[in-house]
Amino acid sequence: xxxxxxxxxxxxxxxxxxxxDAPPDRLIGRKHGSIGTSLxxxxxxxxxxxxxxxxxxxxxAGLTYAxxxxxxxxxxxxxxxxxxxxxxxxxxxxxMTHENAPRLKPPAAFMSDPxxxxxxxxxxxxxxxxxxxxxxxxxxxxxxxxQADHAKSLIVATYEAEPARLSFAQAATRSRxxxxxxxxxxxxxxxxxxxxxAGAAFQVDLTFHxxxxxxxxxxxxxxxxxxEGDRLVIxxxxxxxxxxxxxxxxxxxxxxxxxxxxxxxxGGGFGGKGLWSHQILAIAASKLAGRPVRMALSxxxxxxxxGGRTTTTQRVALGAxxxxxxxxxxxxxxxxxxxxxxxxxxxxxxxRHLYAxxxxxxxxRVADMDMLANTFMRAPGESIGTFALETxxxxxxxxxxxxxIELRRRLEPEQDPTSGHAFSSRHMLAAFEAGAxxxxxxxxxxxxxxxxxGEWLIGMxxxxxxxxxxxxxxxAARVTITRDGYARVATAGHxxxxxxxxxxxxxxxxxxxxxxxxxxxxYGDTALPAGTVxxxxxQTVSIAAAVAAASAKxxxxxxxxxxxxxxxxxxxxxxxxARDGGLGHPEQADRFESYVSILTRAGRExxxxxxxxxxxxxxxxxxxxxxxxxxxxxxxxxxxxEVRVSRFLGSFDTGRILNPRMAASQFRGGIIMGLGLxxxxxxxxxxxxxxxxNPSLAEYHVPVHLDVPDIEVIWTDIADPHAPLGAHGIxxxxxxxxxxxxxxxxxxxxGRRVRDLPITLDKLL
Amino acid sequence: xxxxxxxxxxxxxxxSPRDVPQNGAxxxxxxxxxxxxxxxxxxxxxxxxxxxxxxxLDLLREQLHLSGTKKGCNQGACGACTxxxxxxxxxxxxxxxxxxxxxxxxxxxxxxxxxELHPLQRAFINHDGYQCGYCTPGQICSAIGMADxxxxxxxxxxxxxxxxxxxxxxxxELRERMSGNLCRCGAHNGIVAxxxxxxxxxxxxxxxxx
Numbered sequence: 001x002x003x004x005x006x007x008x009x010x011x012x013x014x015x016x017x018x019x020x021d022a023p024p025d026r027l028i029g030r031k032h033g034s035i036g037t038s039l040x041x042x043x044x045x046x047x048x049x050x051x052x053x054x055x056x057x058x059x060x061a062g063l064t065y066a067x068x069x070x071x072x073x074x075x076x077x078x079x080x081x082x083x084x085x086x087x088x089x090x091x092x093x094x095x096m097t098h099e100n101a102p103r104l105k106p107p108a109a110f111m112s113d114p115x116x117x118x119x120x121x122x123x124x125x126x127x128x129x130x131x132x133x134x135x136x137x138x139x140x141x142x143x144x145x146x147q148a149d150h151a152k153s154l155i156v157a158t159y160e161a162e163p164a165r166l167s168f169a170q171a172a173t174r175s176r177x178x179x180x181x182x183x184x185x186x187x188x189x190x191x192x193x194x195x196x197x198a199g200a201a202f203q204v205d206l207t208f209h210x211x212x213x214x215x216x217x218x219x220x221x222x223x224x225x226x227x228e229g230d231r232l233v234i235x236x237x238x239x240x241x242x243x244x245x246x247x248x249x250x251x252x253x254x255x256x257x258x259x260x261x262x263x264x265x266x267g268g269g270f271g272g273k274g275l276w277s278h279q280i281l282a283i284a285a286s287k288l289a290g291r292p293v294r295m296a297l298s299x300x301x302x303x304x305x306x307g308g309r310t311t312t313t314q315r316v317a318l319g320a321x322x323x324x325x326x327x328x329x330x331x332x333x334x335x336x337x338x339x340x341x342x343x344x345x346x347x348x349x350x351x352r353h354l355y356a357x358x359x360x361x362x363x364x365r366v367a368d369m370d371m372l373a374n375t376f377m378r379a380p381g382e383s384i385g386t387f388a389l390e391t392x393x394x395x396x397x398x399x400x401x402x403x404x405i406e407l408r409r410r411l412e413p414e415q416d417p418t419s420g421h422a423f424s425s426r427h428m429l430a431a432f433e434a435g436a437x438x439x440x441x442x443x444x445x446x447x448x449x450x451x452x453x454g455e456w457l458i459g460m461x462x463x464x465x466x467x468x469x470x471x472x473x474x475x476a477a478r479v480t481i482t483r484d485g486y487a488r489v490a491t492a493g494h495x496x497x498x499x500x501x502x503x504x505x506x507x508x509x510x511x512x513x514x515x516x517x518x519x520x521x522x523y524g525d526t527a528l529p530a531g532t533v534x535x536x537x538x539q540t541v542s543i544a545a546a547v548a549a550a551s552a553k554x555x556x557x558x559x560x561x562x563x564x565x566x567x568x569x570x571x572x573x574x575x576x577x578a579r580d581g582g583l584g585h586p587e588q589a590d591r592f593e594s595y596v597s598i599l600t601r602a603g604r605e606x607x608x609x610x611x612x613x614x615x616x617x618x619x620x621x622x623x624x625x626x627x628x629x630x631x632x633x634x635x636x637x638x639x640x641x642e643v644r645v646s647r648f649l650g651s652f653d654t655g656r657i658l659n660p661r662m663a664a665s666q667f668r669g670g671i672i673m674g675l676g677l678x679x680x681x682x683x684x685x686x687x688x689x690x691x692x693x694n695p696s697l698a699e700y701h702v703p704v705h706l707d708v709p710d711i712e713v714i715w716t717d718i719a720d721p722h723a724p725l726g727a728h729g730i731x732x733x734x735x736x737x738x739x740x741x742x743x744x745x746x747x748x749x750x751g752r753r754v755r756d757l758p759i760t761l762d763k764l765l
Numbered sequence: 766x767x768x769x770x771x772x773x774x775x776x777x778x779x780x781s782p783r784d785v786p787q788n789g790a791x792x793x794x795x796x797x798x799x800x801x802x803x804x805x806x807x808x809x810x811x812x813x814x815x816x817x818x819x820x821x822l823d824l825l826r827e828q829l830h831l832s833g834t835k836k837g838c839n840q841g842a843c844g845a846c847t848x849x850x851x852x853x854x855x856x857x858x859x860x861x862x863x864x865x866x867x868x869x870x871x872x873x874x875x876x877x878x879x880x881e882l883h884p885l886q887r888a889f890i891n892h893d894g895y896q897c898g899y900c901t902p903g904q905i906c907s908a909i910g911m912a913d914x915x916x917x918x919x920x921x922x923x924x925x926x927x928x929x930x931x932x933x934x935x936x937x938e939l940r941e942r943m944s945g946n947l948c949r950c951g952a953h954n955g956i957v958a959x960x961x962x963x964x965x966x967x968x969x970x971x972x973x974x975x
Contacts, residue, residue, distance in 0.1 A: 040890050047898030048886040048905065050833020050873035057832035145827065146818040218837040218845055218949050219899040267835075267899030268949050299838040497896025497950045665893050669951025697842035697947060704944040706923075706937070708953040734951075 021621070021722070022614075025548065026577065028656065028719045028726040033510035035725065038661035042502045042521075043265075043495065052265045056222035058235040060292040063224075064093050066282055067148035068297070069138040069155050070304045071130045074690030075164035075370045078128040078137055078157060085154040086140060091147030094289040095155070096139040101125045102284050104251050107275060110243075110375075111182070111342040114474060117243035117275040117533075119307060120341040120373035124251075124280045130159065131340070132372045133690040134304030136277055139285045141293060164370040166690045168311055171367035172334045178344050181364050186344070188352065188418055191359030193319075196328035200319025204395045208316065208333075208388040209756045212683035213309035215377050216702050219267020220302050223279045226292035230254065234261045236279060239269040239534035241492045242474075245526050247275055252283065264524035266496040270673070271376035271535060273496070276306045303695030308683055310336045310345050310374035312384055316392035324402055324410035326357035331389060337366040341373035346381030350466050350736070351389050353625055354428075356413035371690060376535060378673055379732040382467050383739070384757070387677070390463035390740030391755065394747070404462055404744070405432050405441065405629075416623030424618065425720035427653040428464065428627035434714060435651030436462075439631040448751035456635040458646075459749025463740035465628030465652065467733035469541075469723060471616040472532035477546035479512070479554050480608040483599040485581050487512050490522040492531030493543050498731055499662035500539060506659060507544055507725060511551045513578035529610055537626075537729025540658070544724035546613035551578070554609035558583060558595070561602040566593045618722040626728045628652040630671070630741035636749045641761035643679055643746060649712040654733060656719040656726035663730055667713040670734015676703045677735065678742035680758050802866040806831070807875025814862050821865055822846045822857040825872055833873035833902045837947070844946035847903040847910070848872045854910025873902035876909070885909060888959035896950030904946045908960045911942045915964075934964055 027035065046052045071078075083095045104126060107118025122131055130137070138155055142148035165171050177186045197203060224235040232254070238244050241261050249256045266273055282295035297305060314333035321327050331351040335344055348362040377383075397404040412429055415422050436442070444460040445451050451458040477491040489508035495501045501521050509516040522528055532542045556573040563569070567590060568576060568583055576583045584592030599607065618624060633647035650667050657663045680701040684693040694700050719726025739757060746764070747753050754763045803810035804821075806829065814824055822839070825831040825848070837845030839858045846858040849871040857870075876883045885905055888894070895901040915938070918930040923941040932938060939957055948956060 041893065041895075043898070044890040044895070045882070045886075047895055047901050048882065048889045050831075050835075050902040052898045053832060054835075054899065056836070057826065059830060144816065144819075145823060146816055150818075216949055217897070217899075218843055218947060219835070219897065220837065266897060268897045270949070296836070299840065299842075497898065499896075661893050665896060665950075665952055665955060668954055669896060672951035672953060673949075696840060697838045698840065702947060702949060703951075703953070704947060705940040705953055705957060706944045708940070708951075710954055 024721040025724050025726060027510050028721065030510055034506040034516040035510050035658050037506070038659060039502055039506055039516060041499060041662065042505060054219055054222070054265050054267050055224055055235045055237040055263065056294060056296040058224045060224060060226055063292045063294055064141040064143065064289060065145040065148045066285060066293050066295040067140045067152040068136045068278070068281070068301055068305070069152050069157065070134045071137050071159065072133065073130055073159045073161045074133040074166060076130050076159050076161040078130065079160045080158045081138065082156040083138065086151040089147065089151035089154055091143040092140060092151045093143065093291065094141040094285060096125070096285045096288055097137065098125050098127050100288065102287055104280065104284060105253065107280070108247050108250055109341055110274065115243055115246040117240045117247040119274050119276050119375055120338065122340045124277045132370060134372060134692065136281060136305065139281050141285055141289050164690055165368060166370060166687045168336050168367060168369065168687070171336065171369050172313065175334045175365040175367045178364065178366050181344050181346050187363040189361055190418065193328040193330050193359040193361035196359040197317050197319035197330060200327045201322045202320040202396060202400050203318070204392055204399060205317040206315070206392050206395065206755060208314045208391070210312045210384040210387060211757060212311045212685055213377055213677065213681050214303060214683045214700050215270040215272030215308055216697065216700055217268030217270060217272060220297045220299055221273065221276065221278060221306050222296040223282050224292065224294045225282045225286050227286055230258055232259045232283060234259065234279065234283070236261050236263050237266045237273050238263045239266060239273045239494045239496060240275070241494065241526050242530045243533060244275045248283065251280060259526065261526045262524060263494065266494060269496040269534065270378045271380065272306055272308065274375065278305050299697060300695040303692050304372070307372045307375045309377035309380065312345060312347055314347055314388040316388045318392055318396045320396055320400060324400060324407055326355060326411055328359045329355060329357035330361045331385070332361065332363040334365040334367050336369045336371065336374065338371060338373050339368050343375050343380070345374070345384070347385030347388065349381050349468065350385045352418045353416055353623060354464060354466055355411040356417050360418060371685070378670065379467055379735045382732070382736045383674065383677060386463065386466065386736045387739030387743065387757065390737055391743050394461065394463070394740065394744040395753065403446070405436055408432060408464065419623055421621065421623040424622035424624045424722040425655060425718060426625070426627060427716050427718055430716055431627055431651040431653040432629040435629040435631050435649055438651070438712065438714060439649045441631065444748065448748055455637050455639050457638050457749040458633065458635050459745045459747065461632050461741045461744025461746070461748055463630050463737040463744060465630050465650070465733050465737035467537060467626050467736055469619065469624035469626060469728045470536040470538040471545060471619065472536065472538045472542045473616060474530060475532040475542045475546045476529035476610060476612045477543065477550045478529050478608060478610040479547060479550040480606050481512070481554065481558070481595045481599065482606040483596065483604065485514070485594065485596045486518045487514055488520045488522055489547055490528045491543055491546060492526050492528045493523040493539060494531065494534035495523060496534060498666060499659060502662060503540060503658050504543055508547060511547055511578065514581055537731045537733065540729055541724045541727055542613060544727070546611065548724060549611035549613055550609050553611050554607065555583060557607055557609055558598055561604065561607065562593055562598045565601070566598065567591045568593050622722055624720070624722065626652065626654040626730070626733045628733055628737065630737040632741040632745040634742065634745040634749055636746060636764060641764035643759065643761065643764070645675055645707070645709055645742065648709055649714070650734060651714050652730070652733060653716040653718065654730050655723055655728035657715055657717050658725060658727055664713050666730045667734040668711045670732060671711055671738055672703050672708055674735040674738020675707060675742065677757060678739045678759055680760070682758055804862065804865045805869040807871060813866050817861065817863050819862045820858055821848070821860040821862045821870065824862040825857065831872050831874050835899055835903055837900065844907055845900050845903040847907040847946065849906055849910055852910070852913055854907050873906060885959065885963045888963045892955040892959040892962070893952065894955035894959040895952050900946060900948045904943070904948065904956055907943060907946045912964045914942070934961065
């Protein structure tokens, strides 16, 4: 997910042309700091004790509980809404419908403004119109959840249904080209790819289908909200704090300063914990009732109210020359979307950067449907785009009788194949080679169905992983040193399990030359300096850049405070470094003064500095991406078609690894979600009614313990000289390439190609 | 009174004041007047809720403010609400509180009497057996109940010999028996490692593993 608005891009482009490269982050070369160590999670003890308090767990006096009634048609109008019986039910405090809801402005939709967080720009409960099957039509507040749920069941709604666009195939016949795909062109043509394909020595031309997916975070979306006069307090589960605040301010017509959002713990996000209608309804209902509201969505409610990854059809056509280079790379397709959101699932992005080719045709189209707004889910586009592209590459390798890794060696580009920019840091082939060695790729029998143990057919597959480097604009940080030699680093960042709290304490410690035990990282609160979204695998470097800027400012202030009586006298901010609990000349050991000494002599309790992160000009000058190679071994039952993943290895090139323990978990987490994508996950959309038919964790299948083998992860650990800390984000790359690695392994095991996810056993019989 | 009682046990029932500001008021004492036979929760007698629809999970979370037990699906599909009743693991979302009168319930907050970490909790930290932390209490309570089932020789779907009186904590036994506890962040390897290490060390398990 990225916010790349046109103005920002243009401005950053001009700046990039005028400014020489920034020098590499000083911390990249540091060897003995906290970065690079496997510090256990700082919040671990609270999590294992059950003390980490989530949004639905915040107590409030006079709390009411909310239940939602969802529409049962996809498009049309509410004809009648009989709430009389519900209103009489025990414990009911309020029933809110479009007839009595406060007048609200529509949310500013994500991507419409860098500050916007709305999942769509549909008005929320403002009239009788129905836009999707599952749209909330009534909110019941009661003294207990049981009472609210019961009262909701007493409401009788009738509808006047209108024809709805519910067939993806039909909608695709009227598809349109979006204005842009996350700020990038929806179509890229280089040369005449169709002609080059037709004339190529080897060709594959394939169609893929991927279904809808649900984030299925174990914490259901929830918010506990109340008004204090004209001030609004929200305990939310969100990965976009300040964006939510700005958007809510617009909806409710109040200033941002009146709104405070807390979100110290988020029980899994994966792109799904944004601003949906439930928070808006909770706030509106709280206003009407004059009481605090807990809106904890039921699991079904999550499926009805919070969208997931959309469905796609994709074409990948590859034309190869006899020497194994590509004459043509075509990746086109259509995704289901709505007219009220902007999330076109950027499945062509991997093909824009991965391989050299003589010609390109990359095009994304969208098909408008009457459905809940789709949204970003872990590696939107890249996850399912690499499924298609990397399966096609495997099919091409097979047609050419080339090892799939050898084919990729022949396709390695010297610069970005579509933008022409130099790569900032690219070691994809090294990742392939290290992974192949470790996994025992040489043991693979290239002949499909060539290895069998009893009932089990065994195969191995490989695929590339890739994900862009993003650094979001708009973040700020405050750094404070206290007289006792401790520091606080503060920004409204998000901790959804990625390890933000821990790794930012580590980075802050190295930035300030302090032991990590002396650094507190404060986050999850809009009262702190503005954070950026936890999305696009961008948060780690986005925060690091803001902290670096604030630290530089702080060091300058400390030098001023130190004055002429200090061993630092005469040194400028650029000549000192933070080390050993103070500031010092990098080479002259005696030119050093500790923070304790500086603050004590100055008679100050603390010194603080706040700064905005600089523009992310690095992405305007370089092609910045992460890479990897996913290796999979499967066992497929020749009797039942059941697929078991017996071994998996991910080999990654993602810049410097900041905390190996947590990085390994992030990579594995992505891979495991990728196993779900490959083998079991599908949000079932009934094209007759527009209703999601498996809105539960019993029927939306995610990998469970027995589905998950021991997963090995390795990495190059080569710092990107153009990134803060030398690091790239690693939250999403893990899922990319997994679908294809599994599919390619299944083909190697069985001889069957499945191009329609998920690869369930019926497709292998 | 109940909240105070829990505090004496070193258990936190209220909000953590550091990061959870609230709307200026203490939560209501929240224990409704109920019928006579109590449930024992983490060593404390608790009256049965008046509203018979109240699940054991909602009694813990909403009335006792023991929010360490999590609600992931409220329909028995995710395991986040797992607690121990007389040592056996159950899904508290599928349990009406009224069913458990006279029984002894232990939630994540009551695993150890003195607020010390249980060896399995320490192992979760060392093996990074979590990310977001939401499924974690359920995984931990479930694993403790699972280990006891193994000790008692309760077979699972992957147990080869259904007549066996003890069985080894093999990787497949552990994974099968923990498959009712979903983790979406993907910390499965760390969770399994933490459980294997903890229970491989206990005498009963070591014996079973031999």
